[in-house]
Amino acid sequence: MRIIVQKFGGTSVATPGARELVIKHALNRKNEGYQIVVVVSAMGRMGDPYATDTLLSLLSGRKVEAREKDLLISCGEIISAAVIASLFQDKGYRAKAFTGFQAGIITDENFGNAKILDVKPDNIIKALEEGIIPVVAGFQGVTGERDITTLGRGGSDTTAVALGAALKAECVEIFTDVEGIMTADPKIVSNAKMLDEVNYREVTEMAYNGAKVIHPRAVELAMHYNIPLRIRSTFSDAQGTLIRLVPERVVTGIAHATHIAQLKIKVPSNDKELESRIFEKLAKKGISIDMINIFPDVKIFTLAEDAVSTAAEVLKDLGVSYEITKNLAKVTVVGGGMTGIPGVMLSIIEALKKENIDILQTSDSHTTxxxxxxxxxxxxxxxxxxxxxxL
Known part of the structure; x- marks a missing residue:
């Protein structure tokens, strides 16, 4: 069987008109001779009746166990799957909705951000063999104890790629409300260009550094199994951006992230135990840190602004002197081919200096x-x- 997995995001299934386009894109591939597996997110965004954030708001102000929270927010995708399957049926096609559990998505027990351990797609394969279009609820799976879990933000992307790997799909198509991956955010750069093709590693870095087109975990999974990914718009017939193993550019694009804070901690250079305790306590509180610079007496790193109060409590308990700067942002130059190329950092400094922009801290890798x-x-x-x- 020639299989393509298509994932449709929240805006793609939010309205009757958008849902008709979902059916159109799926049937286009079916008419090309592919067997199609459709993965869907919850309908719309905050305020829409079945959106994940709307479901979460039902628990506002109450302490709820993570297991029950996952059970609640998994409902949005199930509703989408049932509705999309019914639309196929209404047009005379055999279709069947599957929960993550029924699709064979097996996860660990980390409710709210579960990791896929295995995919057992027997039900999906059986449906395809019988000429049925499977419509799978993304973002969710099940533990060995049959508890429903969710995969964290962007989890439907991961569902689609995991199914694609298990089914040996020729391609996974991620449909969203943009036409592909751009060289920068088009809301900022009006002449940003769409990339026809891009390497897995570069897209992963762009996603981790603020670009929100696809979840980085999904790209890493696709890279591991060498499954081509295509980013497309539900609202266009454009072929979008193909993500696969292609030569890397020196610079591919500019990503950015906002709502960042910088934390400077003063620790005596001879107190290695305190230094370890600081990072241990922050990790136990679930605080993710970035742009880490370690000096003998000062430790500097960044974190999300919404984690500042928790981090401050940790440091106060440890009796550590610290300084917090808020209202910061990170801009990242991404390019898998910049390694060994002189002058990239110089160009960055020159560009920002020309605009009188102060650089407060830097970090780099082989691709950023x-x-x-x-x-x-x-x-x-x-x-x-x-x-x-x-660009």
Whole structure:
């Protein structure tokens, strides 16, 4: 069987008109001779009746166990799957809705951010063999004890890729409300270009550094199994961006993230035990840190602004002297081919200096160079870097 997995996000299933386009895109592939498996997210966003955030608001102000919270928010995708399956049926096609459990998505017990351990797609294969279109509720799975779990934000992308790997699909198509992966956020850079093809590693870095087109975990999974991914718009016939093993560019794009804080901690250079306790306590509180610079007497890193109060409590309990700066942003130059190429950092400094933008901190990897700046400068920075690297 030639199989394609298609995932449709919340905006793609939010309205009757959008849902008709979902059916159109799926049937286009079916008419090309593919067997199709459709994965869906919950309908719409906060305020829409069955959106994940709307379901979460039902628990507002109450302490609820993570298991019950997952059970509640898994309902949004199940509703979408049933509705989309019924639309196929209404047009004369055999279709069947599946929960994550019924689709064979097996996870660990980390409710709210579960990791897929295995996929047993027997029910999906049986449906395909019988000429039935499977419509799978994304974002969810089941533990060995049959408890329903959710996969965290962007989890439907991961569902689609995991199924694609298990079914040996030719491609996984991720449908969203943008036409593909751009060289920068088009809301900031009006002349940002869509990338026809891009390497897995570069897309992963763009996603981790603020681009929200696809979840990085899904890209990493696709890279591991060498499954081509295609990012497309539900509202267009454009073929979008193909993600696969292709030569990497020196600079592929500019990503950015906002609502960041910088934390500077003063720790005596001879107190290694305290240094370890700080990072241990922050980790136990679930605080993710980034852009880490370690000096003998000062430890500097960034974190999300909404984690600042928790981090401050940890540091006060430890009696540590610290300084917090809020309202910051991170701009990141992404390019898998920049390793060993001189002058990339110089170009970044020149571009930001020209716009009188202060660089508060930097970090880099083989494929990225990130600069911490004031949030008020983020638009100028993205525009300047996009122009400097002639993207």
């Amino acid at each position: 160079i990130s600069c911490l700046i004031k949030e008020e400068d983020v638009k100028k920075a993205v525009l300047a870097l996009h122009e400097k690297f002639e």
